[in-house]
Amino acid sequence: MKIFDVAANREADRVTVEKQGITYYELMERAGNEVFLWLKRNFPDKETLFHVICGQGNNGGDGLVVARLLYESKYRVVLDILEDAGKPTPDFTANLKRINKEGIKYNNKQIDTYGDGKLVVVDAIFGIGLSREPQGMVKEMIEKINHSNAYVVSIDVPSGVFMDRKTEFAVKSDAVLTFQQPKLSFYLADNYKYIKHVEILDIGLDKDFIHSVETNFYLTDHLAAHKRYRPVDVFTHKGKQGHALLIGGSYGKIGAVCLSAKAALISGCGLVTAYLPKCGYTIIQSVFPEAMAITDGEEHITHINFDFEPKAIGIGPGLGQHPETQKAFHDFLNRYKHQLVIDADGLNILSYNKEWLGLLPEDAILTPHPKELERLMGSWSDGFDKIEKMIAFSKKHNVVLVAKDARTQVVYKDYVYINASGNAALATGGSGDVLTGIITGMLAQGYDAVDAAVFGVYLHGLTADIAVPETGMQAFTASMILDYIGKAYHKIEADHP
Structure with a gap:
């Protein structure tokens, strides 16, 4: 399986939107739905409390989709939006309007300790485009996540993990649900403490484009073997x-x-x-x-x-x-x-x-x-x-x-x-x-x-x-x-x- 860099991942999104005649908003909905289905399969107990923590970029938008779908499926959901985590993107803003329309309350800013082993934190703070170390309130929230007793699921990438250089501080994830293609950072020894398990979710990105991309990095999975x-x-x-x-x-x-x-x-x-x-x-x-x-x-x-x-x-x-x-x-x-x-x-x-x-x-x-x-x-x-x-x-x-x-x-x-x-x-x-x-x-x-x-x-x-x-x-x-x-x-x- 090909390992994509940031540029190839973004181009895959662009080509998919263009060739499939969909919007970036619809692609975000598709990605969030795949994460939701994974969570539903792995945590079917409706007593599970999901604490979804979002930045304001497109990764945060994915998190908003997940929070809404969990809420609509009658799961217990707590939602936080970190205003220090980037500027709101258009698709994030559109999804936030749907959150407000559903009446889902947010900004609790505490890691809940409800139940023993029944808390799942969904990390949707930063995605693959991160360019600087987490600071301020964002860093404090990541520290809270890392010191909680929750099972931590990161959307696409653990927040704080860089795609092209060494990571110094990030969310320590139990599971990373990444989209379509693996990322090189996930398999480097420096990042083992942030990543215990990786699941690659197929969100229907354009197959012809994926086939055409030239890369020197590959993941040897079952198909490749x-x-x-x-x-x-x-x-x-x-x-x-x-x-x-x-x-x-x-x-x-x-x-x-x-x-x-x-x-x-x-x-x-x-x-x-x-x-x-x-x-x-x-x-x-x-x-x-x-x-x-x-x-x-x-x-x-x-x-x-x-x-x-x-x-x-x-x-x-x-x-x-x-x-x-x-x-x-x-x-x-x-x-x-x-x-x-x-x-x-x-x-x-x-x-x-x-x-x-x-x-x-x-x-x-x-x-x-x-x-x-x-x-x-x-x-x-x-x-x-x-x-x-x-x-x-x-x-x-x-x-x-x-x-x-x-x-x-x-x-x-x-x-x-x-x-x-x-x-x-x-x-x-x-x-x-x-x-x-x-x-x-x-x-x-x-x-x-x-x-x-x-x-x-x-x-x-x-x-x-x-x-x-x-x-x-x-x-x-x-x-x-x-x-x-x-x-x-x-x-x-x-x-x-």
């Missing part, structure tokens, strides 16, 4: 499914390469070989009998030599950073120029020897967590700066970056793909090793580097989304990701649009 998915040919065999080689492991860290190797096979490739030190031979043959094994060195890898041509290689999980291992890694990079995934200690070794980045094969996939990424390319000031630096790094070194986070970002040159699947259950040891195996397995099956990274990350996250209702968040482990890969594939196959 399904488009990249390559079903298994009914006449295939293990030779056609590709041979993956996983290189890693050292004394005390053999589990990492075991997880990666097993993930590669379960992701669908036909053959897997693990290259590991001799201390891991019995382990991998015991816990993963489907794997072939090549050993080198006693407790760490000292040389990397093999006499076959794997379709893809993943290197780094549990590898260690022994000087002999580092030299072996350097010699390997000098020779190998095919499909490659680098993770964990492989990334750390590169960060200590940045000149080796020039040895990487084109479109190599690097899968750093935040600290590993910082060691590779330096620090960043905020999420927007981080993306700019990743784009520059990817272009300079011709690599695909998989920046692991709560919302993992796959960056390839000028393009950024933000993953929508997954949850905090994946914040567990070994999760990244499994991801390395999955992506390597995708490459071995014939996916190109970007598809392997984007689809592999989505599949990895989807396992946790499926599992957590059964396992719970805390009890989920990296090994369970392997158990749920099959179910994730089933969901992608069964639920395709």
Whole structure:
């Protein structure tokens, strides 16, 4: 799904109004109605008290529509209009006239504490056009919202969150109901404290325009993942499914390469070989009998030599950073120029020897967590700066970056793909090793580097989304990701649009 900037969102509104022969007022009614229907589905109890807080711009106008529809449906409604929150727009003013006509009273300016768990605050103060920090009475109201015990729903964007720069102060939303296309700010680590959940509401903006818009930013949702998915040919065999080689492991860290190797096979490739030190031979043959094994060195890898041509290689999980291992890694990079995934200690070794980045094969996939990424390319000031630096790094070194986070970002040159699947259950040891195996397995099956990274990350996250209702968040482990890969594939196959 395309991620729009402010200009594209506004142009989508303009084109829709023009091509559908409607007014901006009617489009506002349509947007407010979609929010109302979401609230009605999620809070059917008529004892729920909705406190709708509006600015005076078009976002506030959306809020007025919501307040009116809730009132007409016999819900308990308290309405506030913040006069310090922008100048009244024409469509806001028109909707305010309808509020007055209905006799809906407003400007209570207190966050009600009615009932236990029965208060929902609807935040409609600021939208995507915010250009300055909240001040005065508006800031005070946002502080009241953030210190209330209410469930907070923001219309389109949490008030105070900027679309193009770091946010310092904003409404902390439980749910953001955004219109038609996702916004980049929602998926940046700086803003996690303001956004727990995002719902994208279809308000009928012009589909042809949306299709025609050029953007470098995409959200990998279920539809996007399904488009990249390559079903298994009914006449295939293990030779056609590709041979993956996983290189890693050292004394005390053999589990990492075991997880990666097993993930590669379960992701669908036909053959897997693990290259590991001799201390891991019995382990991998015991816990993963489907794997072939090549050993080198006693407790760490000292040389990397093999006499076959794997379709893809993943290197780094549990590898260690022994000087002999580092030299072996350097010699390997000098020779190998095919499909490659680098993770964990492989990334750390590169960060200590940045000149080796020039040895990487084109479109190599690097899968750093935040600290590993910082060691590779330096620090960043905020999420927007981080993306700019990743784009520059990817272009300079011709690599695909998989920046692991709560919302993992796959960056390839000028393009950024933000993953929508997954949850905090994946914040567990070994999760990244499994991801390395999955992506390597995708490459071995014939996916190109970007598809392997984007689809592999989505599949990895989807396992946790499926599992957590059964396992719970805390009890989920990296090994369970392997158990749920099959179910994730089933969901992608069964639920395709």
